[in-house]
Amino acid sequence: MKKLEVDKILEKNGWKKNKIVGILQDIQDVYYYLPEDVLIYISEKLNIPLSQIYSISTFYKAFSLKPKGKYRIKICLGTACHVRGGYIISEFLKNKLKILPGETTKDELFSFETVNCLGACAIGPIVVINEKYYGQMDVEKTEKLINKLK
Amino acid sequence: MENVEIIIDGVRKVVPKRITILKVAQELKIEIPTLCYHPAIEPYGACRLCTVEIEKNNRKMFVTSCNYPIENEIKIETNNENVIKIRKLILELLIAKVGYKGKVKEIAEKYNVEPRFGVGDDDCILCGLCVNVCKEIIGVNAISFSSRGINRDVSPPFGKEAVDCIGCGACAFLCPIGTIKIEDLNEKRIITKINANLELEKCKICGKYFVPKKFIEYIKNKIGNVELDVFLICDECKGENYIKRLASFSLTGGKNE
Numbered sequence: 574m575k576k577l578e579v580d581k582i583l584e585k586n587g588w589k590k591n592k593i594v595g596i597l598q599d600i601q602d603v604y605y606y607l608p609e610d611v612l613i614y615i616s617e618k619l620n621i622p623l624s625q626i627y628s629i630s631t632f633y634k635a636f637s638l639k640p641k642g643k644y645r646i647k648i649c650l651g652t653a654c655h656v657r658g659g660y661i662i663s664e665f666l667k668n669k670l671k672i673l674p675g676e677t678t679k680d681e682l683f684s685f686e687t688v689n690c691l692g693a694c695a696i697g698p699i700v701v702i703n704e705k706y707y708g709q710m711d712v713e714k715t716e717k718l719i720n721k722l723k
Numbered sequence: 724m725e726n727v728e729i730i731i732d733g734v735r736k737v738v739p740k741r742i743t744i745l746k747v748a749q750e751l752k753i754e755i756p757t758l759c760y761h762p763a764i765e766p767y768g769a770c771r772l773c774t775v776e777i778e779k780n781n782r783k784m785f786v787t788s789c790n791y792p793i794e795n796e797i798k799i800e801t802n803n804e805n806v807i808k809i810r811k812l813i814l815e816l817l818i819a820k821v822g823y824k825g826k827v828k829e830i831a832e833k834y835n836v837e838p839r840f841g842v843g844d845d846d847c848i849l850c851g852l853c854v855n856v857c858k859e860i861i862g863v864n865a866i867s868f869s870s871r872g873i874n875r876d877v878s879p880p881f882g883k884e885a886v887d888c889i890g891c892g893a894c895a896f897l898c899p900i901g902t903i904k905i906e907d908l909n910e911k912r913i914i915t916k917i918n919a920n921l922e923l924e925k926c927k928i929c930g931k932y933f934v935p936k937k938f939i940e941y942i943k944n945k946i947g948n949v950e951l952d953v954f955l956i957c958d959e960c961k962g963e964n965y966i967k968r969l970a971s972f973s974l975t976g977g978k979n980e
Contacts, residue, residue: 609881622858622864622867622887623864623880623886623887624864624865624866624867624879624880624887625864625867626880627867627869627878627880627881628867628868628869631869631870631871632868632869632870632871638881
């Protein structure tokens with residue numbers, strides 16, 4: 574944990590208890606997940622019980638307590654993407670990477686999760702890898718993409 | 724204080740404004756079942772068992788009596804057919820989750836519930852008593868709710884050992900289905916469910932291990948420089964010795980001597 578980095582985030586949020594969700598989002602932007610030692614540090618610095626921070630971190634689906642891979646894949650399973658085959662891509666990835674949604678591969682290269690709508694239904698099914706959007710995806714295109722990244 | 728007139732189960736009654744329906748009912752010895760309510764803790768309204776029917780501005784609705792403050796003239800039915808039907812359904816759902824345990828069993832038997840949704844074996848009804856007593860009364864916040872939806876549970880941070888727990892046992896005392904249990908084994912206290920593991924201190928008189936060290940430390944920090952010997956006598960050794968011991972502290976500052 575880099576204390577300076579965390580302190581910067583706390584500073585940006587005015588060291589305020591009521592900004593905790595924003596703080597956790599900023600932490601996740603840096604580490605892609607919420608590291609335990611960082612949460613303990615925040616709990617001490619802002620005087621918020623660790624149990625409450627843990628409660629918030631597990632309540633929102635956007636937060637993860639597990640480390641993410643180098644490539645973070647999101648598959649949209651919103652209605653539009655789902656009917657256009659998003660589900661098939663997600664099943665394919667489960668088999669290809671041998672992990673379930675929310676998990677990370679052993680080599681820490683890939684993690685993938687399913688999301689419920691990315692607001693770009695017109696180009697569905699959508700696969701997002703590290704904030705980059707790939708539209709009109711199918712299993713073949715996804716496989717190529719993954720193989721290129723490996 | 725302002726008063727309001729209400730009709731509760733057909734009886735006219737003047738009550739102070741903002742008092743909860745449950746408190747009025749308890750004063751009138753009207754029985755309303757509760758699972759997540761405790762008079763010392765802020766009403767939480769999680770179990771919904773204390774549901775009653777009220778009539779306000781000619782409209783009927785169901786509310787949880789534990790956290791419904793009476794604001795204006797209302798008519799309350801605490802035990803009519805509709806209310807009983809709702810309570811039975813809630814009990815059926817509770818049984819589907821945890822089965823016949825503790826207070827759930829007790830109340831379900833009183834209401835002659837025949838469960839349609841099966842008998843479950845979870846260990847928690849998520850009433851929140853343990854979490855809230857730890858937060859509001861003890862001020863330790865050792866445990867909290869985690870996750871949500873069907874995964875919601877009571878757990879220490881990161882599901883590991885409850886490091887902040889002082890072992891006071893308030894959660895175990897309040898758990899309505901007996902999931903949280905205190906197990907003392909020589910110098911160790913284990914609290915199940917919340918995963919606490921504490922070192923115990925000996926009784927100053929008989930030498931039996933009986934109180935967690937962290938609990939004594941906590942009390943010391945909270946109330947300042949008090950001679951802690953007084954807390955270090957186990958229940959069995961209290962009595963004559965205990966009073967003598969207490970007397971030696973002259974707690975009244977000598978005024979009554």
